[in-house]
Amino acid sequence: MRVGVPAVLAFGSNLGDRQATIRAALDAIGADAGVELGAVSPLYETPALKPDGISAEAPAYLNAVALIRTVLDPLALLALVNRVEDDLGRVREERWGDRTIDIDIVDYDGMVSDDPRVTLPHPRAHERAFVLVPWLDVDPAAVLAGRGPVAGLAAQASDPVTRYAGEGGR
Secondary structure (H helix, E strand, O other): OOOOEEEEEEEEEOOOOHHHHHHHHHHHHHHOOOEEEEEEOOOEEEOEEEOOEEEOOOOOEEEEEEEEEEOOOHHHHHHHHHHHHHHOOOOOOOOOOOOOOEEEEEEEOOOOEOOOOOOEOOOOHHHOHHHHHHHHHHOOOOEEOOOEEHHHHHHHOOOOOEEOOOOOOO
16 A cells, blocks of 8 residues: 555444444454554543533443544545445434444544535544544644644543443454
8 A cells, every 4th residue: 555644533333332333443444445544542431422412311432543544535535434334334314313333534634624525624523532532542642733732632621531441442
């Protein structure tokens, strides 16, 4: 594979076998010829976040972050992650609804873009501990374009995250 550019992907699942689904998503992305899968964070468990705040009724999420290198442009990478989501049973009926898998492009080589098809960096990543904390596990010196060091952003994020103590891991 050509060297490509660095990117950061965030994974979340709160339906079904969450851990197996995240593992399957990582495997599918890593199997694509245009992507080289790098470091993968430990899993974190987080309450479901809905438009009006944390939901105690919705199942909790497992979250992880992966560093990749890719020769795919941002739209092609988005098409890949959407295809993986679809293959793993993602249903898009409700905004911020429960889901088998959600894969977000958090950062793509530090690019800043407000393209309506793929906003970079991810527009809410800077305030989501469930993205920032696992990202720090795989890149303690990470910087989110336009926002600053991830460590400082994680310290300000208020959503609760807990290292997952479930079976196995990645």
